Amino acid sequence: MSEPVDDLLSRRRLRAWLRLLGVARKVENHLREFLRVEHATTLPRFDVMAALHANGGPMTMTELSRRLLVSNGNATAVVDRLERDGLARRTPSPDDRRTVHVALTEVGHRRFEELAADHAREVNKLLAGLTAQDLDALRGVMHRMRGGQG
Amino acid sequence: MSEPVDDLLSRRRLRAWLRLLGVARKVENHLREFLRVEHATTLPRFDVMAALHANGGPMTMTELSRRLLVSNGNATAVVDRLERDGLARRTPSPDDRRTVHVALTEVGHRRFEELAADHAREVNKLLAGLTAQDLDALRGVMHRMRGGQG
DNA sequence: GCAGTATATTTCAAGCTTGAAGAAATTAGC
DNA sequence: GCTAATTTCTTCAAGCTTGAAATATACTGC
Numbered sequence: 001m002s003e004p005v006d007d008l009l010s011r012r013r014l015r016a017w018l019r020l021l022g023v024a025r026k027v028e029n030h031l032r033e034f035l036r037v038e039h040a041t042t043l044p045r046f047d048v049m050a051a052l053h054a055n056g057g058p059m060t061m062t063e064l065s066r067r068l069l070v071s072n073g074n075a076t077a078v079v080d081r082l083e084r085d086g087l088a089r090r091t092p093s094p095d096d097r098r099t100v101h102v103a104l105t106e107v108g109h110r111r112f113e114e115l116a117a118d119h120a121r122e123v124n125k126l127l128a129g130l131t132a133q134d135l136d137a138l139r140g141v142m143h144r145m146r147g148g149q150g
Numbered sequence: 151m152s153e154p155v156d157d158l159l160s161r162r163r164l165r166a167w168l169r170l171l172g173v174a175r176k177v178e179n180h181l182r183e184f185l186r187v188e189h190a191t192t193l194p195r196f197d198v199m200a201a202l203h204a205n206g207g208p209m210t211m212t213e214l215s216r217r218l219l220v221s222n223g224n225a226t227a228v229v230d231r232l233e234r235d236g237l238a239r240r241t242p243s244p245d246d247r248r249t250v251h252v253a254l255t256e257v258g259h260r261r262f263e264e265l266a267a268d269h270a271r272e273v274n275k276l277l278a279g280l281t282a283q284d285l286d287a288l289r290g291v292m293h294r295m296r297g298g299q300g
Numbered sequence: 301g302c303a304g305t306a307t308a309t310t311t312c313a314a315g316c317t318t319g320a321a322g323a324a325a326t327t328a329g330c
Numbered sequence: 331g332c333t334a335a336t337t338t339c340t341t342c343a344a345g346c347t348t349g350a351a352a353t354a355t356a357c358t359g360c
Contacts, residue, residue, distance in 0.1 A: 012285045013277040014270050016292075017177065023292050024174045025219045027167065032348085042348095044316060061339060069175045074317050076340060081315080098325045098338040120164050127163040129294040135162045137287040142166075142173050144279035186319085194346060211309060224347050226310060231345080248308040248355045 027126055034122050039115055045087075046119065048078050049104060049112045052088065058101035060093070087111060177276055184272050189265055195237075196269065198228050199254060199262045202238065208251035210243070237261060 032043045051067050052059060059067075065075035079102055082088035087108035093099040104112060130138070182193045201217050202209060209217075215225035229252055232238035237258035243249040254262060280288070 010274040017273045123167045124160040124163050134291045141284045147279045
C-alpha cells in the first residue's frame, strides 16, 4: 500500500515544499519580531484582529477559527486575551443561544488600523524582490497547490 | 517615517503573502494530521528528526535550532521529549564542555526512515497539481523572496 | 593569569495550539 | 412533542514556542 517516491517530479515537489515552508517561516518570524518590537503584540492576536476587522460585522467563534485555520479551542484562548485587553468583545447571539458574536471594540479597530498599515509596509519590504511577473506566477502556483487538497 | 502603502504592486505583495501563508498552513495542518493519525507523532518532532537524520553526524543544539528557525529553548524541549522516548540521545562534546551533541538513536533512525517515506508520499500527493514548470517558477520566486530579508 | 566579553545550553513564565471531552442549545426524524 | 444526532462553544491536559534570565564554559586583550 505504498509505492516508492523516487521519480524526479516527486522529489522536486518535496524539495519545493520544504523550501516554501522555510521561506514562510522566515517571513513569519520576521513579522512576529516586528509586531513584538514595534507594536508590543503578537501574530495570533494580529491575525484575529485582522479577521474581525476585515469581516466588517461580528463573527462567530466557529467562523473565526475556520477563517484562521486554527482549532476552536485556540480561538477561544486568543479572543479571551483580546477581550481581557479591551480590544475585542463577545456578545451572545440573539438568534442562537449556542453562538457568540465576536467583534473588535472601538479601541480595537483603531489599534488594528495602526498595526495594519505598518504590517503591510513591512510585508512589502520583505517581498520587495518580487516582480509583477513573480506575483502572477505565484498566484497560479498557489491556486494549483490549494487545488490538490480538500 | 512611514510612506503610505497604496500602489498596486505593494497591495499585490501583501495579498500574495496572505495567500502563501494560507496555503502553507493548510498543507502544514494536513501533514500534522497525517503524522498524528498514521504515525502517532507530531510535526516538530518530525522536523527535529529530519534535521538530525539529514545531517549525518550529530549536531549541537544551536545548529539544530538555527536550522529549524526556532528558539533554543524550543529545541531543548523537543529534544527532551525525543530523548525521553528513546529516539534521540545527547552526548557532551569532548572539545567544548558548553556544547552538547544530539543525534538520533538507532531506533530513532529506523523510525524516521519509516516516517520519511510516508511523509514524502503525502507531500507529493498534496502537491500533485504542480507541474515541472510550476516548480521552476516557484524556485525563482522563493529565491527572490528570501533575498529580500537578512 | 585576570577581567571582560562572547557563546552554548537550560530553565522559566507566558502565551500559543491541539485534540478530546463536556455543557448547552438547536435541528431532524419520527 | 420526543428522542437522537448535530452544532457551538468552553475547558482541560499536553505539547509547542517564545524571549529573557541564569549557569557554565570558552575566548580575548591586556
